[in-house]
Amino acid sequence: MNIMKTYNFCAGPAVLPEEVLEKAQKALVNWENSDTSILSISHRSKEFADLAEQSKQNLRDLMNIPEDYEILFLHGGATMQAVMVPMNFLPAGEFCNYINTGHWAHKAIDESVQIGDTRVIASGVDSAVNTDWPVDPAAAFVHCTPNETADGIEFDTFPQTDVPIVADISSNILSRPIDISRFDMFYAGAQKNIGPAGITLAVIKRSFLEAAREDIPLMMQYKKHVKAKSIYNTPPTFPWYLAGEVFKWVKAEGGVEEMARRNAEKSLYLYDAIDNSTLYENKLPVEVRSKVNAIFHLKDDALTDQFVAQAKSKGLLNLKGHKSAGGIRVSIYNAMPIEGVKALVEFMEDFEFKNK
Numbered sequence: 001m002n003i004m005k006t007y008n009f010c011a012g013p014a015v016l017p018e019e020v021l022e023k024a025q026k027a028l029v030n031w032e033n034s035d036t037s038i039l040s041i042s043h044r045s046k047e048f049a050d051l052a053e054q055s056k057q058n059l060r061d062l063m064n065i066p067e068d069y070e071i072l073f074l075h076g077g078a079t080m081q082a083v084m085v086p087m088n089f090l091p092a093g094e095f096c097n098y099i100n101t102g103h104w105a106h107k108a109i110d111e112s113v114q115i116g117d118t119r120v121i122a123s124g125v126d127s128a129v130n131t132d133w134p135v136d137p138a139a140a141f142v143h144c145t146p147n148e149t150a151d152g153i154e155f156d157t158f159p160q161t162d163v164p165i166v167a168d169i170s171s172n173i174l175s176r177p178i179d180i181s182r183f184d185m186f187y188a189g190a191q192k193n194i195g196p197a198g199i200t201l202a203v204i205k206r207s208f209l210e211a212a213r214e215d216i217p218l219m220m221q222y223k224k225h226v227k228a229k230s231i232y233n234t235p236p237t238f239p240w241y242l243a244g245e246v247f248k249w250v251k252a253e254g255g256v257e258e259m260a261r262r263n264a265e266k267s268l269y270l271y272d273a274i275d276n277s278t279l280y281e282n283k284l285p286v287e288v289r290s291k292v293n294a295i296f297h298l299k300d301d302a303l304t305d306q307f308v309a310q311a312k313s314k315g316l317l318n319l320k321g322h323k324s325a326g327g328i329r330v331s332i333y334n335a336m337p338i339e340g341v342k343a344l345v346e347f348m349e350d351f352e353f354k355n356k
């Protein structure tokens with residue numbers, strides 16, 4: 001049987017490196033010649049402790065995370081972090097600042113509002129283009145979303161402020177070098193660029209951690225998770241294992257610098273095709289176009305569903321835009337090869353020609 005080559009542009013859970021999946025397939029039955037499935041390794045065992053330590057060290061190396069930052073592997077996705085951040089770092093009677101660049105920033109704001117005085121100080125694409133946000137020096141922290149997965153917006157400049165910056169980098173983590181020292185904390189759900197859904201990274205500077213509250217439920221306390229080395233309760237062991245394998249893969253492929261080179265090449269190839277077309281358009285300022293989630297609209301929106309369906313029949317999967325943005329979204333994380341983008345652009349040109 002001839003199986004069609006497919007490329008999966010899903011925003012998350014996203015495509016993972018094939019080598020990693022093949023290794024994981026074996027580990028499901030027999031992990032590292034232990035005659036035990038990776039699914040059935042005790043999280044309290046020496047073997048798992050080694051795996052945990054190695055994955056943490058590899059992440060530290062890859063992202064150049066300074067020693068005075070704690071690395072946590074938690075449950076609950078980025079959404080749980082949007083809850084835990086204000087729960088831990090917004091003391092009673094104080095307030096925090098948020099930057100509302102798009103869908104995911106907005107969702108984080110919705111959570112923080114449930115917890116305390118949450119003040120949005122900048123909104124819209126402008127707040128990604130001009131990042132000189134009016135941070136209130138009295139704010140407990142300022143929260144930002146440097147890659148808006150649904151809106152296709154990415155930015156890399158941050159204000160000089162003494163207020164701690166907390167960043168949700170779920171979708172561009174490991175996609176390029178990021179100067180971690182600008183943040184007092186960042187977090188990322190795994191299923192975009194790290195591994196399967198079910199595990200979340202939270203990285204917190206120790207001096208900031210000291211301010212974390214201890215009058216909230218124990219399971220919500222960052223300090224408890226740090227003390228327990230992320231094993232306060234049973235962690236998602238399999239996603240943790242797989243994330244560790246992806247870290248090794250990124251390292252072996254040349255690290256985040258090489259990922260940045262590839263992602264720049266892929267995204268430029270795609271944006272060029274969009275900009276040179278009379279059917280497709282991306283109206284975002286060029287400097288904030290995301291290198292990992294490219295969006296575009298068909299000028300004749302009635303063609304969008306046909307575009308998605310015909311692409312699917314050619315093996316180009318999951319191109320429908322996020323429901324909040326409409327149009328088309330192309331997620332081209334680390335594990336997407338340039339060949340996938342080239343196949344998509346070829347399809348786009350063909351579709352445009354046929355719909356002239």
Ligand SMILES: *Cc1c(COP(=O)(O)O)cnc(C)c1O
Pocket residue numbers: 012076077078079080104145147148149168169170171189190192
């Ligand atoms: C996907 C995503 C989220 C939500 O992640 P969950 O793991 O589903 O909670 C939050 N922020 C950003 C930037 C995302 O891309």
